[in-house]
Amino acid sequence: MNIDNNNNQSLIQNLKNDINIKEKELLSLKNELNIKKKELNEIKSKNMIDKEQIFSINFMSVSHDKIFPVSCSNDDTIVKFEELFCNQYPEYKNHNTYLTSNGNPVKRFKTIKENGIKQGNTIIIDTYEG
Secondary structure, eight states, X not given: OHHHHHHHHHHHHHHHHHXXXXXXXXXXHHHHHHHHHHHHHHHHXXXXXXXXXXXXXXXXXXXXXXXXXXXXXXXXXXXXXXXXXXXXXXXXXXXXXXXXXXXXXXXXXXXXXXXXXXXXXXXXXXXXXX
């Protein structure tokens, strides 16, 4: 009977050790979960900031008869939207174009921000022979 008691004690000790190991694993997983939650919140916060940076501007013909509103961010290049405008109004594909905003020339291969364009601004598209 002493052997059974020793076996039981050994089994109990093994189970206690297993419980301790599992508790440590659980604590480690909880810590990892908390870290991932913080990372997720940072990503969500960054996405909200990115969404706030999206705004609209208008492309308009010099005669004001063709208007093309676009949603953009500061990092978008002008040429991307000029191409969309020309796809919408294909007659502009046959001409050289000149862009201005607020009386200033717009550099088509620079970004919205580099051109100093802000929310609600209009980019005027004029044509010329060249």
